Amino acid sequence: MSDFWLDLGFRANPYAVRALAPTADGRRLLVGRDDELAALTKRVRNSDLHPVLEGQNGVGKTSLVAVAAYVMSQDFKEGRSQQLFLPLGEPLQMKDDGSELIRDVYFAIAQAFIAHHDDLRAAGRRVPRVDDLETWLNAPTYRSSKGGGVSTPLGGGYATTGTGLNTGSAFTDSGFQTMLRRALQEAFPGNSGGFVGTLDNLELLDTSSSARRVLEEIRDPVLQLPGLRWVLCGARGIARSLANTPRLNGVLADPVDLLPVERRYIESLIDARVHVFSVDESGRANTPVNADGFGYIYDVSNENLRDTFGYAQDFALDHDPAFFLDSSPAEIENSLMAWVDNLAEKSARDVRLQGRMWRLLEDLATAGGTAAPGDHDAYGFNDRTHMRKNVVELERFDLAISSRDEVDGRRRSISLTSKGWLVHFAKKRDLLGQGALDLSMTNESPEV
Template identity: 40%
Template sequence: MAMWPELGFQQSPYATGPVPATEEGENLFVGREANAKRLANRLRSSELHPTIEGDNGVGKTSLVAVVGYRLRRDYERGDTGQALIPLPAPFQLTQKSDAAALERKVLLAVASAMIENHDLLKNGGHNVPDVSQVKRWLESPIVAGGGLGASVLGVGANATRSVAVNTGAGFNEEGLRSTVFGWLEQCFPTPQSGAFICVIDNLELLETSKDARALLESMRDGVLSQRGLKWVLCGARGIVRTSASSPRLEGRLSEPLELHPIEDSEISNVVARRLDQYRIADTAIAPVGPESFKFIYDVLNRNLRNALGYSEDFALWAYEEGYFEQGEPALGELLREWIKRRADRSNEDTKLTGTRAWEVFDALAIKGGSCSPGDYEEFGFNNPQAMVPHIRSLEDVNLVISSASEEDRRRKTIEMTPRGWLVRYARNGYSLSE
């Protein structure tokens, strides 16, 4: 038998992925109701696209998933005539991304969403295209052409038409754009009639706000301005705030909704809900209970994703070593010893020469684990360049991660890693206080 059913659970209660956009995800959603209300209000009531900013692993994707699920559910129930329907997957950007490729992905996803939600929108009184024609167009090896204004299905067509073999996924570029934009305007004639919700996640993968801003600016007059599309942009380390500050993006993106770690008073409920959700036996044994989870969360500087990952690592180790026969109370004590051993091993394996880098490391921990190159004076340096070699030394042993950018001094570009927090725990005498 697999491990989790043997322990009395349907699946791992410590999975690190975002909660799903389902009733299950809503049941697992803890400590974010105020943020959820703000995001839902911005999606319902503002023509600006919401943005969310927060550290990696803080729960941005889960927040968007649950809010999107609730908005769609409200429309399905008839509680509102505003059809806010999330696309099924977020869009991920990298430095190799370009606006044309992103727009094509978005428009193909919207066309598929029109098919998937045709009956829902039609029953709600929205004017949606004939789904059979949409399907044929998506799958057709032939496209109708004839000038930049040409399209198919009668949307945006002009008098000159020709037939050509399709070299894409059923569309030529201009036909795709004009037709899908026409569908959106037909289906969502006003902001209050609704929109498809599109998400760009992990905007920091573009590495600098300059790259992010350039890409967003190139989208400004296309999908970022199209009626019937509502965007949510998510990013870490201040990249959203600096990207959205571009004059060309004024009137498009809202001030970021800042997402902070879940409050200490709520964090035990995160695992309590998961244990309840996935428990399939009254005799189930939780490898990491609510209080033990809070301990891991505190050691790892209140990072939810990292705390869940370490909880699952412990569960696997304890199961493989045969410790579950001792019961849950003994597992709690064992977990603390396991964390101490991992912290000691990480500390012993860290080959960092010289005291100055350690001083920077300890000062960074006291500061909360993140800083900008512009904070050099707080670390006792005369200029940013003097601090750089020590940051590099810390990066070399995986105690910090840096994405410094000369133009982005306002961003928190230097952060301690989970391994860094374990080393800090060992160096601090296994104390969580500074």
């Protein structure tokens, strides 16, 4: 069986949807974000507050943080900065269980000391013993702080230990957090740098009150750690509900809106993908979705970069390599447009909405895809309850997602989903299934 991407001249999938890595390739692939990259690195280096990024899902928040960490590490290595910043590792997902999140953080710190051991030593920083750290992380038991007189995983002199199970309660009692805190202080004294980590998907906690509770729980053991700089990322307006709360005041910076990559950068973005993933160093490869085609999908998906890469990948894999090798750009583009039409029509097949609900879908799309419960007047509803009833129907068909936030009715917690945008596109193109079409053409119910 042939290797699809290799047959087209690529060493790997150029439309991969995963976040960019903190590497040289990641930096080359971060196109159209120079201003945002400069602003984020400035905040990490010069502020005691943790930066907060607000933006729609798929806009590229985690990619920006990863590349910022890489750029700052290179600046130190190449003598442009005296601050040594290093990527902490994979983004950490927000969880409803604060103690579990704390444990994940300390595991990530230990892993970061292992991953960056050589860089830290080369910079003259004190680091824990890697072998002992790996033994602790991989063993079913580990040494706890309860007696025993055995040296800790971070080297002799910090504490004496006994043995405890590698469980949540034993971990909390072990003193391992204290040891890692001291290791961070010694590796990154003063304002000399630190690990850069991402706390991602704040919106997973659903309400701002839940997110506030978890962030307050991790404030001291995580957000106040020396030698550690966090960037918090969220969608659906949740970050703005958190930044100015009393217990987080002086910890989180005011959220910065990360807008979609501007349409004018699409050609450069695709060129970067082709050159980075091409087998031929000159960048000669047969691109299934060129800049024009990618821009077309980008418009359909409401400038959602992750969704656009996903659709481009799926379109490519729905064809044999020979189609892209033998067809003209015009033929490929026509095929792509027909493929998008078919995808949108399939997405709309199970949709059955009354006229008022169709109107809400269209109004949300016209407004950019997000709304707050407090916007009910602007959408023609008498109160939040009646708007909510219609939103629930959109949610039932996976056209929208929302969070019921009893604390902040201004939070833009209602968003169209990827499917919602496809169905919106299908309606514009008159591609709706007969059942959905009949319902969409009925007389609208009276205003509520």
